[in-house]
Amino acid sequence: MAIEDIHAVEKFHLLFLAQLGARVEKKLYAVKGGCNLRFFFKSIRYSQDIDFDVRTIARETLRKNVNQILTGSGFKRILRSSTIELTQLSEPNQTDTTQGWKVHVRVEGSPADLPTKIEFSGRKFDEGVVFEAVDPEIARIHDVRPILASHYGLEAAFAQKIVALASRSHTQARDVFDLALLAERGGSALKVRVEKKTAAAASANAVSVSFDQFKSQVVAYLPPEYQEHYGTQKTWDSLQETALKILENL
Numbered sequence: 001m002a003i004e005d006i007h008a009v010e011k012f013h014l015l016f017l018a019q020l021g022a023r024v025e026k027k028l029y030a031v032k033g034g035c036n037l038r039f040f041f042k043s044i045r046y047s048q049d050i051d052f053d054v055r056t057i058a059r060e061t062l063r064k065n066v067n068q069i070l071t072g073s074g075f076k077r078i079l080r081s082s083t084i085e086l087t088q089l090s091e092p093n094q095t096d097t098t099q100g101w102k103v104h105v106r107v108e109g110s111p112a113d114l115p116t117k118i119e120f121s122g123r124k125f126d127e128g129v130v131f132e133a134v135d136p137e138i139a140r141i142h143d144v145r146p147i148l149a150s151h152y153g154l155e156a157a158f159a160q161k162i163v164a165l166a167s168r169s170h171t172q173a174r175d176v177f178d179l180a181l182l183a184e185r186g187g188s189a190l191k192v193r194v195e196k197k198t199a200a201a202a203s204a205n206a207v208s209v210s211f212d213q214f215k216s217q218v219v220a221y222l223p224p225e226y227q228e229h230y231g232t233q234k235t236w237d238s239l240q241e242t243a244l245k246i247l248e249n250l
Contacts, residue, residue: 001114003224006046008084008107009116010038011142013050014134015078016118018147019069024062029054029120030129031151032160034174039134040151043181045174046221049117053125059096062120066101067091083108097122128156158187162194162247166201173214174221176206180242188246196250203247211236 001009013035020029031039034047054062069075070089079086088104099120104113130153133139133146152160161182165175179187211233219231229235 001048001220005107005110005112005114006048006221008105009048009114010046011082011144012079012084012086012103012105012116013047014039014138014142014144014147015075015082015084016050016069017134017149018144019075019078020066021147021149023065023069024057026131026148026150028057029150030125031149032157034178036151036157037178037181039138039149040132041154041157041182041185042135042137043178044222044226045177045181045218046223048115048221049119052120054099054120054122055125057122059094059099059122062099063091063094066099066118066120070101070103079105087113093119126152126156126160128153128159154182154185154187155190155192158182158190159192159194162192162202162250163198165205165243166198168205171205171209173209173217176209176239176243177214177218179206179246180239183242183246188249192250194250199247199250203244206240206243206247209240214239 017031029052032053033051034045035050037043038045038047070086076086085106085108086103087106090102091100092102093100099122101118103116103118105116106113129150131148131150133148136146139146161175161179165171165179168175214236215231219227222230
């Protein structure tokens with residue numbers, strides 16, 4: 001996916017987040033994952049999907065609200081004003097624990113459909129949810145109004161990233177990259193409660209990620225001005241070393 005396409009998907013995420021906040025009580029859901037790091041912690045890595053934790057919303061109520069946003073004429077007008085069109089929509093996963101939508105968008109003048117997902121996990125919130133505005137620089141880049149949303153704060157995001165690195169069935173290079181980013185933001189200095197066996201599993205998984213995986217899963221989702229620096233074996237080795245030191249010190 002070209003960087004222009006990734007940029008358009010991110011704007012779709014922001015516009016959806018703004019509409020969600022206008023329809024659903026903002027304290028009933030929390031942004032997590034890559035969009036949380038991008039929108040609130042100045043991550044340079046774009047996220048292909050947007051993920052939330054949600055609580056005390058009935059499955060059908062959430063389904064109705066999200067569908068009304070995605071199929072509504074108002075949202076379509078907003079997308080068109082940003083030269084974005086929603087071309088495909090499906091609901092492959094609608095359970096009491098997970099609700100997901102697969103979406104394809106298209107930028108005006110481009111023949112390519114751009115895939116993304118919107119997913120809500122219906123479980124208890126982790127500790128550390130905060131209510132803040134999306135980073136003003138991200139809003140400026142996309143020319144959108146300030147967006148307020150609940151999301152996971154630094155300590156919670158740091159702990160979640162360690163658990164993700166330890167527990168995914170397929171280890172993701174982005175987890176190593178994100179862990180190093182959160183450490184730069186002060187995460188490594190926090191008293192994060194993670195079991196030793198979780199930290200050990202995360203360390204083993206971090207070592208298993210190859211440079212080729214990093215290039216395809218992370219470097220391809222960075223702005224062009226960062227790709228040369230991060231697209232080297234030396235930089236990847238340094239990121240892995242940073243992640244391992246963080247995990248060893250927990």
